[in-house]
Amino acid sequence: MKYLFGNWKLYLGHTESVTLAQGIAKLSVPSEVQVAVFPPAVSIPSVAWALQGTSVALGAQHCDWAPQGAYTGAVSAAILKEVGCRYALIGHSERRHIFGETDAMVRKELEVCLEAGITPVLCIGETKEDKENEKREYRLKKQLFTALSEVNLNGGKIMIAYEPVWAIGSGEPCLPADVDDVHGWIQLEVKQYGLTDIPVLYGGSVTPLNVVSYGTLPTVAGVLVGSASTNVEGLSALATGLHSVSSV
Ligand code: PGA
Numbered sequence: 058m059k060y061l062f063g064n065w066k067l068y069l070g071h072t073e074s075v076t077l078a079q080g081i082a083k084l085s086v087p088s089e090v091q092v093a094v095f096p097p098a099v100s101i102p103s104v105a106w107a108l109q110g111t112s113v114a115l116g117a118q119h120c121d122w123a124p125q126g127a128y129t130g131a132v133s134a135a136i137l138k139e140v141g142c143r144y145a146l147i148g149h150s151e152r153r154h155i156f157g158e159t160d161a162m163v164r165k166e167l168e169v170c171l172e173a174g175i176t177p178v179l180c181i182g183e184t185k186e187d188k189e190n191e192k193r194e195y196r197l198k199k200q201l202f203t204a205l206s207e208v209n210l211n212g213g214k215i216m217i218a219y220e221p222v223w224a225i226g227s228g229e230p231c232l233p234a235d236v237d238d239v240h241g242w243i244q245l246e247v248k249q250y251g252l253t254d255i256p257v258l259y260g261g262s263v264t265p266l267n268v269v270s271y272g273t274l275p276t277v278a279g280v281l282v283g284s285a286s287t288n289v290e291g292l293s294a295l296a297t298g299l300h301s302v303s304s305v
Contacts (some may be wrong), residue, residue, distance in 0.1 A: 059272055059299045060279025063094045063286030064118060064146060074100040078107035078169055080289035086112055088305035090296050093144055098132050105141035116144030120154055122165035134173035145170050147177040150222045160203035167204055171211045178216045179204050185223035198246065205250040216244060216256045220283045224261025226283060231261055233270045241277035267293030272302040
């Protein structure tokens with residue numbers, strides 16, 4: 058089984074998201090590929106409606122740590138669960154770098170998701186500067202430590218998405234051999250937090266043309282795809298690519 062997660066970011070308007078979901082609902086998604094789509098929060102209920110009766114799951118691109126009450130503008134994990142989200146991206150690079158989310162905020166978001174019964178997809182990744190200064194491991198270690206030390210899974214599970222910041226939206230994906238190394242390292246690293254067999258997805262400029270080179274790696278549980286997942290043809294081609302290697 059491989060995961061194909063489509064992060065629609067803020068690429069689509071509401072009607073466009075619903076139209077895309079209706080198109081996806083007509084695809085015959087292979088059972089060996091778990092597809093989930095992550096629309097803008099306000100479109101989640103309508104997309105859920107369009108995907109009813111399909112195997113395609115729903116996720117949120119972000120979840121605020123605020124539980125309930127006087128938190129103007131916030132969207133809680135409980136609400137996301139109520140409208141049908143199975144997953145939530147936590148600490149995506151754009152949330153960290155554009156909206157100023159800190160490792161400590163990411164930790165709280167992860168906790169509220171677990172409490173609400175949502176599987177958090179913890180996004181981690183080094184910047185170009187980190188990479189050039191050989192600080193990749195340092196950055197990932199720090200992100201993992203703050204998010205996962207003494208974490209209480211509440212009977213739920215966690216997924217991780219390794220998304221090098223420099224690879225996101227750049228057309229310059231991380232080489233499969235490097236992804237393989239980093240994913241192997243992540244599996245070892247999370248053991249100290251009592252976590253084993255955590256699905257680790259790769260994200261950053263994944264397209265239908267290169268998806269097989271990642272999907273074929275045993276260390277890669279699936280892919281988190283941005284722009285290439287925002288049209289039916291792209292999503293369908295990605296699912297077909299992963300299907301061809303899903304027995305690996
Ligand atoms: P990209 O985005 O596929 O457009 O590079 C991936 C992501 O940010 O999740």
